Amino acid sequence: MTAVEQVQNVLLKVEKVTIRFGGLTAVSNLDLQIGGNELVGLIGPNGAGKTTVFNLITGVYQPAEGEILFDGRSVVGSKPYRITARGIARTFQNIRLFSSLTVFDNVRTVFHLHLRGDIRHALWRGRAFHDEEESIAGRVMELLEIFHLEKLRDAPAKSLSYGDQRRLEIVRALAAQPKLLLLDEPAAGMNANEKTDLMRLIQFIKDRFKISVLLVEHDMQVVMGICERIVVLDYGVKIAEGKPDEVRRDPKVIQAYLGD
Amino acid sequence: MRFRHAKLVLLAALGLSLLVSLAADRIDPYVLFVLYNIGIYIILAVSLNLINGYTGQFSLGHAGFMAVGGYTAAVITNQFGALNPFASGVLFFGALLAGGLLAAVVGLLVGLPTLRLKGDYLAIVTLGFGEIIRVIFQNMDLVGGARGLSVMHGYTNFFWTYGMVAVTVYVVLTLVHSTYGRGFIAVRDDEIAAEAMGINTTKYKVTAFVVGAFFAGIAGGLYAHSTQFLTPGGFNFMQSIAIVVMVILGGMGNTPGVILAAILLTLLPEGLRWVAGVEHLPGIAKMHPLGWIGDTRMIIYSLLLIVLMLTRPQGLFTWRRKIAEAAP
Amino acid sequence: MIEFLQQLINGLALGSILALIAIGYTMVYGILRFINFAHGDIFMLGAFSGFYLAPKIAAFLPTPSVGAGLVVMGISMAICAVIGVIIERLAYRPLRRSPKLTMLITAIGVSLFLEYTGQFVFGAAPKKFPDLIPVYPLTHIGGLNINSNQVVVFGVTLLLLLALRFVTLKTKIGTAMRALSFNPEAAALMGINTDVVISFTFALGSALAAAAGILYAVSYPAIDPLMGILPGLKAFVAAVLGGIGNLPGAALGGIIIGVTETLVSGYISSTYRDAIAFGVLILILLIKPSGLMGKKEVEKV
Numbered sequence: 054m055t056a057v058e059q060v061q062n063v064l065l066k067v068e069k070v071t072i073r074f075g076g077l078t079a080v081s082n083l084d085l086q087i088g089g090n091e092l093v094g095l096i097g098p099n100g101a102g103k104t105t106v107f108n109l110i111t112g113v114y115q116p117a118e119g120e121i122l123f124d125g126r127s128v129v130g131s132k133p134y135r136i137t138a139r140g141i142a143r144t145f146q147n148i149r150l151f152s153s154l155t156v157f158d159n160v161r162t163v164f165h166l167h168l169r170g171d172i173r174h175a176l177w178r179g180r181a182f183h184d185e186e187e188s189i190a191g192r193v194m195e196l197l198e199i200f201h202l203e204k205l206r207d208a209p210a211k212s213l214s215y216g217d218q219r220r221l222e223i224v225r226a227l228a229a230q231p232k233l234l235l236l237d238e239p240a241a242g243m244n245a246n247e248k249t250d251l252m253r254l255i256q257f258i259k260d261r262f263k264i265s266v267l268l269v270e271h272d273m274q275v276v277m278g279i280c281e282r283i284v285v286l287d288y289g290v291k292i293a294e295g296k297p298d299e300v301r302r303d304p305k306v307i308q309a310y311l312g313d
Numbered sequence: 314m315r316f317r318h319a320k321l322v323l324l325a326a327l328g329l330s331l332l333v334s335l336a337a338d339r340i341d342p343y344v345l346f347v348l349y350n351i352g353i354y355i356i357l358a359v360s361l362n363l364i365n366g367y368t369g370q371f372s373l374g375h376a377g378f379m380a381v382g383g384y385t386a387a388v389i390t391n392q393f394g395a396l397n398p399f400a401s402g403v404l405f406f407g408a409l410l411a412g413g414l415l416a417a418v419v420g421l422l423v424g425l426p427t428l429r430l431k432g433d434y435l436a437i438v439t440l441g442f443g444e445i446i447r448v449i450f451q452n453m454d455l456v457g458g459a460r461g462l463s464v465m466h467g468y469t470n471f472f473w474t475y476g477m478v479a480v481t482v483y484v485v486l487t488l489v490h491s492t493y494g495r496g497f498i499a500v501r502d503d504e505i506a507a508e509a510m511g512i513n514t515t516k517y518k519v520t521a522f523v524v525g526a527f528f529a530g531i532a533g534g535l536y537a538h539s540t541q542f543l544t545p546g547g548f549n550f551m552q553s554i555a556i557v558v559m560v561i562l563g564g565m566g567n568t569p570g571v572i573l574a575a576i577l578l579t580l581l582p583e584g585l586r587w588v589a590g591v592e593h594l595p596g597i598a599k600m601h602p603l604g605w606i607g608d609t610r611m612i613i614y615s616l617l618l619i620v621l622m623l624t625r626p627q628g629l630f631t632w633r634r635k636i637a638e639a640a641p
Numbered sequence: 642m643i644e645f646l647q648q649l650i651n652g653l654a655l656g657s658i659l660a661l662i663a664i665g666y667t668m669v670y671g672i673l674r675f676i677n678f679a680h681g682d683i684f685m686l687g688a689f690s691g692f693y694l695a696p697k698i699a700a701f702l703p704t705p706s707v708g709a710g711l712v713v714m715g716i717s718m719a720i721c722a723v724i725g726v727i728i729e730r731l732a733y734r735p736l737r738r739s740p741k742l743t744m745l746i747t748a749i750g751v752s753l754f755l756e757y758t759g760q761f762v763f764g765a766a767p768k769k770f771p772d773l774i775p776v777y778p779l780t781h782i783g784g785l786n787i788n789s790n791q792v793v794v795f796g797v798t799l800l801l802l803l804a805l806r807f808v809t810l811k812t813k814i815g816t817a818m819r820a821l822s823f824n825p826e827a828a829a830l831m832g833i834n835t836d837v838v839i840s841f842t843f844a845l846g847s848a849l850a851a852a853a854g855i856l857y858a859v860s861y862p863a864i865d866p867l868m869g870i871l872p873g874l875k876a877f878v879a880a881v882l883g884g885i886g887n888l889p890g891a892a893l894g895g896i897i898i899g900v901t902e903t904l905v906s907g908y909i910s911s912t913y914r915d916a917i918a919f920g921v922l923i924l925i926l927l928i929k930p931s932g933l934m935g936k937k938e939v940e941k942v
Binding site for chain 3: 371426429430432437438442445448449557612614618619622626
């Protein structure tokens with residue numbers, strides 16, 4: 054196991070986390086750290102527990118043992134929507150857009166996180182309400198424009214092409230103004246060109262919004278291409294960690310993928 | 314949809330209903346009765362649409378909330394009624410409100426335990442709650458139990474009915490068409506994603522139940538003071554299903570469609586009676602050989618449901634393929 | 642003590658009937674993940690089939706007699722099996738790929754249709770079910786009233802359940818049913834004709850519901866077109882109690898609900914009788930939604 058580099062200003066700290074489902078230990082004694090403005094990849098063969106790690110970080114599952122700290126405070130026991138409010142947003146392995154809403158509304162919905170008004174304002178429809186809705190509409194369009202989705206703003210989300218849907222899901226996550234973005238296999242089902250665009254997109258997001266990204270991905274080209282650091286999981290256990298080159302040559306990693 | 318002039322439209326609607334109300338003695342009482350029914354069912358359907366249509370919580374117990382509102386308002390006016398016209402107006406408003414609030418509390422009690430349930434289970438449990446409420450009223454001497462409750466004052470009039478219709482539609486539409494309100498639809502479309510995007514799904518579901526129940530309670534109060542006789546049997550799950558049919562026919566999450574459906578389905582028995590040539594006076598139906606028309610209403614409803622689901626599950630009145638409107 | 646035994650026996654009889662209906666719900670849910678709202682109305686149709694058949698059979702067989710009872714029950718079961726298959730074919734099969742909600746609403750529609758058409762055709766007023774089988778009082782010891790009806794109900798139910806067990810465990814189609822309940826796609830890939838198996842499941846469930854209808858009508862001879870609503874709902878609760886999708890669970894659930902309802906009705910209050918099943922339902926769904934014998938289904942995120 055290569056030496057774990059000291060992570061600068063730790064944003065997310067997963068400490069000795071274990072979770073079991075019935076008789077199966079999905080994740081075992083996992084240590085994982087992500088610093089500010091880092092692009093980290095999480096890879097491993099199928100069933101290694103990668104999505105489970107996402108679900109643990111976002112509060113969908115609770116760890117049986119261990120601790121998860123975000124920005125210094127524990128997220129364990131918090132409901133997913135609270136964790137999102139604290140600055141972690143995600144996309145899903147199988148795209149989960151709000152299918153009956155438009156592209157615009159998919160992003161707009163997330164802005165309710167930043168609403169200063171509440172249900173009373175929506176009912177009263179006073180000055181404050183209209184001003185805030187105006188401001189939100191502006192910010193939604195800004196985001197859509199950055200990612201070239203503004204022309205599709207009124208299209209129902211389910212009518213978008215696969216690639217556009219994936220992009221929309223990422224934009225929607227960004228609307229939450231996260232400090233940490235979790236991407237679950239964003240390159241799935243993409244061709245070579247789309248993957249190159251995706252790589253550029255993720256890099257762009259990291260640079261432009263100054264956030265950290267934790268990427269789960271099967272496509273080695275994508276992972277090796279953009280990740281600064283890679284963590285390798287196999288059967289729920291971390292078997293390697295380090296820079297792309299180090300990990301690529303690690304015999305344990307090679308064996309896990311080629312397997313017996 | 315920003316509805317910039319929503320409040321003005323609401324005020325105009327209230328003013329209009331007041332005007333019609335004042336001229337009400339020029340209208341045939343039976344026509345008025347039907348109009349009240351239409352208004353009451355619009356409120357029921359639109360409020361159910363918030364729970365079922367927009368938030369995707371398939372509730373089959375809406376009649377229970379109606380019962381709570383109806384009985385509460387009736388008991389209050391029976392107790393404190395027979396005052397001068399102005400005071401009785403205030404009393405009626407208070408009674409309706411009390412009915413609505415109590416129904417809202419019941420909505421909270423029903424909504425909370427059902428949160429973890431989905432689809433079929435949710436439907437059956439809400440049906441169960443509706444039945445439990447009915448059974449409770451059936452055993453409650455205060456409201457006459459199975460024998461029924463006579464409502465002494467027929468306070469319902471055009472103003473109250475359509476004023477409440479306006480308020481209900483206003484609340485549901487303004488609620489849903491706001492950034493806050495998009496959350497309801499998000500919960501319906503994908504609860505897990507909604508939760509991941511920072512939406513407190515519990516709060517939204519409960520809010521939908523509470524608001525929906527409140528207006529169902531108001532409708533119940535209006536119903537009580539229109540028919541002037543309540544029986545627990547009138548709030549059974551057939552009643553709930555009648556309202557559900559309106560929501561499905563209109564298109565889940567399509568308020569204008571649901572309003573149209575409510576109007577149509579309330580007029581259906583009247584239309585059938587007209588076709589059969591039966592004279593329609595409240596409480597007196599001249600039996601024509603085609604007196605079976607009333608019984609076939611449910612057969613038609615049920616066939617309608619089946620055919621609708623097989624051919625056009627999105628509802629009859631969903632013209633646009635997408636359900637949610639885009640913001641301006 | 643005698644009182645308790647009496648209620649217990651009544652409860653077991655009621656519970657047996659509920660068990661038969663509950664099994665139909667659970668079988669259909671097991672393979673289609675769908676609650677057939679109209680199932681309770683098949684129970685009603687079974688009773689009415691018996692009602693119209695009995696006089697016709699009386700022309701050939703002495704009535705009341707065991708023979709007459711068996712023949713009537715058999716034919717009613719067959720009739721309802723066919724009805725069940727027709728309903729599935731016309732109303733449910735086209736919607737198999739649709740969202741669950743659509744199927745639920747359709748099922749509600751079918752249920753209402755059966756009930757109200759029943760009222761139209763049979764008339765809404767209750768009818769007296771003919772004396773089909775001979776009733777022998779069995780004991781009167783110290784006020785304990787058992788007659789042969791209760792024994793018959795319990796016994797016939799037991800036989801039917803055993804027959805069902807044989808079918809599901811030992812026959813090819815029964816095994817196919819079980820395969821479908823575990824994994825529909827894999828079952829189809831293994832060459833199982835899912836349409837046939839599903840039709841068979843509906844036929845089986847409907848036949849059992851019909852049997853329940855006859856047994857019920859023999860014990861409580863007043864029948865009417867809306868009689869299936871409450872037993873249907875209670876049987877559904879029984880299926881959930883036992884663990885939806887689990888056959889022995891459904892039977893167990895039926896017995897528990899039947900006994901509980903009779904005991905509570907006898908000792909606490911009979912006016913809240915109908916609400917008890919719903920109360921149980923809410924409790925189970927809050928405490929252990931997978932039921933007594935069911936397994937948890939975890940949703941993959």
